[in-house]
Amino acid sequence: MxxxxxxxxxxxxxxxxxxxxxxxxxxxxxxxxxxxxxxxxxxxxxxxxxxxxxxxxxxxxxxxxxxxxxxxxxxxxxxxxxxxxxxxxxxxxxxxxxxxxxxxxxxxxxxxxxxxxxxxxxxxxxxxxxxxxxxxxxxxxxxxxxxxxxxxxxxxxxxxxxxxxxxxxxxxxxxxxxxxxxxxxxxxxxxxxxxxxxxxxxxxxxxxxxxxxxxxxxxxxxxxxxxxxxxxxxxxxxxxxxxxxxxxxxxxxxxxxxxxxxxxxxxxxxxxxxxxxxxxxxxxxxxxxxxxxxxxxxxxxxxxxxxxxxxxxxxxxxxxxxxxxxxxxxxxxxxxxxxxxERVDIADRPGTPPLGPVSGDIRFDAVTVDDGHGRRLFDELTLDIAAGETVCLLGPSGAGKSTLAGLLTRTSDPFSGAVRIDGVDVRDATVSSVRGSVTVVLQESVLFAASVRDNIRAGRPDASDADVERAARRALAHDFVTALPRGYDTVLGGRGDTLSGGQRQRIAIARALLRDAPIVVLDEATTGLDPAARAAVAASIAELTRGRTTLSVTHDATSVRDADRIVWLEDGRIVEDGTPRSLLADPGSRVAAWFRESLQEAS
Known part of the structure; x- marks a missing residue:
């Protein structure tokens, strides 16, 4: 009470x-x-x-x-x-x-x-x-x-x-x-x-x-x-x-x-x-x-x-x-x-400056995180990600992969330790500037009951119509958008349910492209899609992540091969960390075992 x-x-x-x-x-x-x-x-x-x-x-x-x-x-x-x-x-x-x-x-x-x-x-x-x-x-x-x-x-x-x-x-x-x-x-x-x-x-x-x-x-x-x-x-x-x-x-x-x-x-x-x-x-x-x-x-x-x-x-x-x-x-x-x-947990400290221009270096510096019920998800975990690098987070359900990715946008803060972007503790910069440097694409694309144009423009409210259309083309969404009854002015139903899952995801990716942030977080972005839709969305994601630091949480075995690194999280720590080639080549690694099981399930 x-x-x-x-x-x-x-x-x-x-x-x-x-x-x-x-x-x-x-x-x-x-x-x-x-x-x-x-x-x-x-x-x-x-x-x-x-x-x-x-x-x-x-x-x-x-x-x-x-x-x-x-x-x-x-x-x-x-x-x-x-x-x-x-x-x-x-x-x-x-x-x-x-x-x-x-x-x-x-x-x-x-x-x-x-x-x-x-x-x-x-x-x-x-x-x-x-x-x-x-x-x-x-x-x-x-x-x-x-x-x-x-x-x-x-x-x-x-x-x-x-x-x-x-x-x-x-x-x-x-x-x-x-x-x-x-x-x-x-x-x-x-x-x-x-x-x-x-x-x-x-x-x-x-x-x-x-x-x-x-x-x-x-x-x-x-x-x-x-x-x-x-x-x-x-x-x-x-x-x-x-x-x-x-x-x-x-x-x-x-x-x-x-x-x-x-x-x-x-x-x-x-x-x-x-x-x-x-x-x-x-x-x-x-x-x-x-x-x-x-x-x-x-x-x-x-x-x-x-x-x-x-x-x-x-x-x-x-x-x-x-x-x-x-x-x-x-x-x-x-x-x-x-x-x-209700207490606001994530807020700007008095006099906090915004982040400057961001290149995309990320460091999780001895972070300790719990799940809100007293159970430790991570205990002094440290992970470095270089600017422009693509890292896939793998691990069993409940390992805290999405929680770790969420620390970048300050949906929560670590109990101890620090999350740093270009060496700056995200708590020492304004919340809006930290979130403005990160683009997030979720498994469930959240669209609003507004026009397609306005849904894409949510990535950058001051964008012109030409910018919106350019982002849609890069996300491979332009063709199906123009086929809608009123094109870009078509008003979507609640949560975008008038579109297919793949179409909703490509609208979300167009929004992310328009945002043009140096860091991208993909949280199960292709999960639940049929093979054709997954292929179309994967092409859109490739355009989105090109030249950007990318942190990807995924259970899609086909997408891990294109990553620069794979990090396996389990029991609150990093168990395996290496390139896809080296980890998949080691038959005793967790990544290799997971990959074999994924291929068997797909077949």
Missing amino acids: SRATRRGGTGRSLRTTFSIARPHLRGHGLLIAGGMATLLVEVVLRVLEPWPIKVVVDAVSVSLGADSGATAGLPAATVPLLLACGVLLLGLVGLRAIAQYCSTIAFALVGSRVATALRARVFAHLQSLGLGYHSHAKAGDTVQRVIGDIGRLQEVAVTAGLPLVGNIVTLVVLSVVMLVLDPLLAVVVLLAAGAYLLLSRRGAPRITAAARSTRRSEGDLANTAAETLGAIRVVQAYGLEGQRAEAFDRGNARALSQGVKSRRLAAALERSTDVIVGLALAVVLVAGGWRVIDGAMTPGDLVIFTMYLKIALRPLKDLAKYTGRIARATASGERVAELLE
């Missing part, structure tokens, strides 16, 4: 939620001040609104013969007086509507801009987190936090937070006014507010806890959906639709149950508050009516006091109504805070 989730109380949860939004409030001071000013104007107009009604009620009472006690000396009702009160009431209502509209728009703008900035900040933070986080995080739940939870924060800030602020200010102002009008009856308002606070203190934490569970269940549900849709080919091929539907239904039922519990608790608080408000209103009507009969108040005073009471108690009803929404928002805020609290 994260630190944010452990915080517990509603007050702390609200502070957590506000703390993640506070940095983004800077720069919106004028808009916030304008919103607060119009909000205060609305409160003043709301306080003045009942007075025309009081004047009319008192004037009509005098006209009907009530001329003793508190009504003595008050004017009788006349047409001009009634018209003036009507026009005044209409003016107050109209001005209050305008003030409320202005304050709502001002705070809505602030809420939208803060949510937009917060969403961008969270997304940037997510991208900066290392593979250690992303290998364990649930993609569906993460997307739910970035989109849904921040959206809920924005919505609640406008639909609940703004009215709540206005009503609380109104409650304070009207409490003072009622104390001046009739201190005895004003005590009723204070007692009602105290009763609500006792109820809320008990109910709000339970609502927050239920809302937190609801959001967690909804995140799990989103992850189930994303996981199923992302593997839809496997689901359909193995007939797993029923199994996945059952898993989704279980998550759906769990989210429903938690959501109903949250709303039930909120509804109970609302109805209890209605009883408190009704009781307070009944007491005021009885006691106020008696005071009118006793001559201590005019009928108009009782009317205005009753209206003030209803207006003043509205915040209590709204607090009850909005408690559920605010609880769900604070639960969302906690989930967003959990993401922001």
